[in-house]
Amino acid sequence: MSELPPDPEKEHLPHETPAETPKSTTTLPTSVLAMGFIAVTLVGVLIASAIRSRPAVPDTKDEKDDPALRDARARIQMLQESVNTERQKLGLSPMYGQTAKSADEVAARITEDAATLVALAKSVPDLIAKKDAEMDKLNQDYTESLKLQGILRDQLAKSEEKLGRALIDGSEASTLRTQLDAANKRVISLGDEVRRLKEGPGELQARLNTVIADRDSLKARLAELESRLSQASLFAGTESQLFKEAVELFRSLRELENKPDSEISAAYSQYGAKMGANVLDRIEFPTGSSDIPPEIHTKIAGFAAEAPDNALLIVIGYASETGNVDSNRTLSSERATAVAKVLDEAKKPGQRVQAAYLGQTDRFGSKFPERNQISEVWQIVPKTNN
Numbered sequence: 275m276s277e278l279p280p281d282p283e284k285e286h287l288p289h290e291t292p293a294e295t296p297k298s299t300t301t302l303p304t305s306v307l308a309m310g311f312i313a314v315t316l317v318g319v320l321i322a323s324a325i326r327s328r329p330a331v332p333d334t335k336d337e338k339d340d341p342a343l344r345d346a347r348a349r350i351q352m353l354q355e356s357v358n359t360e361r362q363k364l365g366l367s368p369m370y371g372q373t374a375k376s377a378d379e380v381a382a383r384i385t386e387d388a389a390t391l392v393a394l395a396k397s398v399p400d401l402i403a404k405k406d407a408e409m410d411k412l413n414q415d416y417t418e419s420l421k422l423q424g425i426l427r428d429q430l431a432k433s434e435e436k437l438g439r440a441l442i443d444g445s446e447a448s449t450l451r452t453q454l455d456a457a458n459k460r461v462i463s464l465g466d467e468v469r470r471l472k473e474g475p476g477e478l479q480a481r482l483n484t485v486i487a488d489r490d491s492l493k494a495r496l497a498e499l500e501s502r503l504s505q506a507s508l509f510a511g512t513e514s515q516l517f518k519e520a521v522e523l524f525r526s527l528r529e530l531e532n533k534p535d536s537e538i539s540a541a542y543s544q545y546g547a548k549m550g551a552n553v554l555d556r557i558e559f560p561t562g563s564s565d566i567p568p569e570i571h572t573k574i575a576g577f578a579a580e581a582p583d584n585a586l587l588i589v590i591g592y593a594s595e596t597g598n599v600d601s602n603r604t605l606s607s608e609r610a611t612a613v614a615k616v617l618d619e620a621k622k623p624g625q626r627v628q629a630a631y632l633g634q635t636d637r638f639g640s641k642f643p644e645r646n647q648i649s650e651v652w653q654i655v656p657k658t659n660n
Contacts, residue, residue, distance in 0.1 A: 457495055458496065468486060511607075523545065524588075530637060531635060531637065551652055551653070554577050554651045556638075557570060557651065558647060559648065561594075566612050574620075578620040581653050582655055584656060585626075585653050586626050586653070586654040586655075587625060587628075588627075589613045589617065589651055589652070591607055591609040591630070591632070592606050592609075603631065606633050614627050
């Protein structure tokens with residue numbers, strides 16, 4: 275694994291966000307229709323009154339042959355139909371029908387209908403404002419639901435990742451323990467057979483040598499399995515696997531990601547009084563490597579010798595932000611485990627050692643990636659209840 279320059283980032287389409295429903299400028303067509311309706315009706319009333327007030331003249335012709343009368347009646351009929359049509363659009367009953375009404379009655383009805391239409395026109399802005407408020411509330415609820423959906427997706431992805439790592443770590447530890455138990459049983463069996471063969475005649479010497487070689491091979495395998503099991507128990511792949519005294523420190527360090535240097539320094543200075551935790555040193559690593567230089571082994575072992583007998587020695591691994599995210603996460607865990615292994619070999623009987631990782635970061639130097647290729651060694655002294 276290596277911390278290589280990252281591949282060119284792919285363009286990601288931005289998440290679609292609900293566009294706010296544009297609010298159109300609301301006019302008052304009802305009032306306009308009301309005024310037009312009143313004007314048309316008044317014209318009709320005036321024409322009707324004018325016709326009715328014409329002095330009677332001798333019928334020199336049949337009414338059917340009078341062009342002026344026919345034209346006036348046609349106009350009145352057209353105006354009446356127009357008025358009835360406009361009233362129907364406004365939800366009012368027709369004014370003109372089979373029953374003829376006087377001009378005063380028509381004028382009174384027009385006045386009443388006009389008052390009704392004016393009241394309706396005044397209520398229109400309030401209704402529109404109420405509907406706009408409801409639409410704004412719906413848009414806001416929809417936007418909040420989309421944000422909540424994104425948060426839940428992120429939390430689900432993180433939970434699935436943690437669960438996967440926990441299952442892998444648990445499965446590996448269980449397999450190593452099974453192999454270790456089988457090797458121990460085999461060593462005991464071979465020991466019994468060696469003792470029995472030593473008591474037998476000399477012709478069994480060749481078989482004895484074979485058995486001894488087999489036993490030595492199994493002992494080597496046993497030591498390897500014990501080393502791997504010890505390494506597996508040293509590394510905490512999830513927060514739940516950490517010592518309870520180290521959980522608060524781990525969470526606090528994780529929350530410092532992307533914080534300014536001043537805030538990080540202030541937080542580090544408070545961990546001693548707050549949690550009994552102090553950083554002992556930072557072990558640097560070459561790019562893409564988790565190997566510890568031989569000259570650093572003695573320095574790391576000295577941390578255990580100088581720490582109190584009941585101290586917890588916690589190693590937090592990091593990697594720079596160059597290269598693949600998953601590879602850097604694995605690399606940071608290997609760096610922490612490598613340092614923890616040296617501490618575990620040098621620890622005192624009452625001390626405990628554990629490794630964890632926080633993956634790639636730039637908190638130790640955003641302009642110098644190599645400064646983030648480290649493991650921090652922390653000492654936690656549990657508080658005693660007096």
